[in-house]
Amino acid sequence: VEGVAYLSSFLWKTQKLGFWDRPRGENLLDSGAPYYETYKTSDGKFMAVGAIEPQFYEQLIKGLGLDSDKLPHQLSYSDWPKMKKKFAAIFAQKTQAEWCSVFDGIDACVTPVLSFDDVASHQHNKQRSSFIKNDQEEISPRPAPLLSRTPAVPSLKRDPFIGEHTEEILLEYGFTKEEIAKLYSDKIIGINKPKANL
Numbered sequence: 001v002e003g004v005a006y007l008s009s010f011l012w013k014t015q016k017l018g019f020w021d022r023p024r025g026e027n028l029l030d031s032g033a034p035y036y037e038t039y040k041t042s043d044g045k046f047m048a049v050g051a052i053e054p055q056f057y058e059q060l061i062k063g064l065g066l067d068s069d070k071l072p073h074q075l076s077y078s079d080w081p082k083m084k085k086k087f088a089a090i091f092a093q094k095t096q097a098e099w100c101s102v103f104d105g106i107d108a109c110v111t112p113v114l115s116f117d118d119v120a121s122h123q124h125n126k127q128r129s130s131f132i133k134n135d136q137e138e139i140s141p142r143p144a145p146l147l148s149r150t151p152a153v154p155s156l157k158r159d160p161f162i163g164e165h166t167e168e169i170l171l172e173y174g175f176t177k178e179e180i181a182k183l184y185s186d187k188i189i190g191i192n193k194p195k196a197n198l
Contacts, residue, residue: 022077028052034083035060035074038113039091046113047091047099059108064090134158163192 014020019028026032035051051060054074061068064087072079091099096112103110114122120131120139132142136158143152166189170180183189 032080034080034087037084039088041094041096041099042092043095045096047096048111048113050109056107056109059106060110063102063106063108063110132156161192161194163190164194166191
């Protein structure tokens with residue numbers, strides 16, 4: 001809990017700077033800003049927008065086909081609801097793939113929101129080998145960070161079943177078989193031994 005509290009230091013410190021002093025859903029980072037939000041595309045998918053800095057915001061505006069001279073200032077809080085509706089209407093006109101083709105070559109901080117099925121096959125993740133398959137062909141993230149001198153070696157075995165090693169671990173910590181049986185009969189622990197596939 002203390003770690004999470006410490007991670008939220010930015011939120012505490014920015015209340016007095018105007019970044020986090022408005023009601024929920026109206027602040028810069030909690031979906032209040034039209035340039036820090038997710039938008040639905042015409043095919044029911046989503047695009048994530050995080051164009052906070054002015055240079056990224058300008059690229060977002062260009063990618064959307066808008067003219068920044070005809071729009072309210074980026075930090076005009078009172079115009080944010082209207083701008084969000086405008087952005088949403090524009091994003092709804094194209095598919096996610098079409099928006100990717102617009103923003104892939106532009107530094108606008110606009111990316112697709114991918115499904116689990118699409119994440120591992122996304123070109124960026126394939127190039128980085130960000131995902132691995134275990135011996136059951138299940139996909140999972142590769143350990144990170146990838147250090148050059150001491151890289152993590154991922155296990156390609158299946159994940160254990162819940163309760164698969166309960167008895168073994170309790171025996172290792174000094175519990176007797178009788179104590180383990182009592183814990184199991186009292187439903188304090190679960191034991192789940194995989195069955196052989198014969």
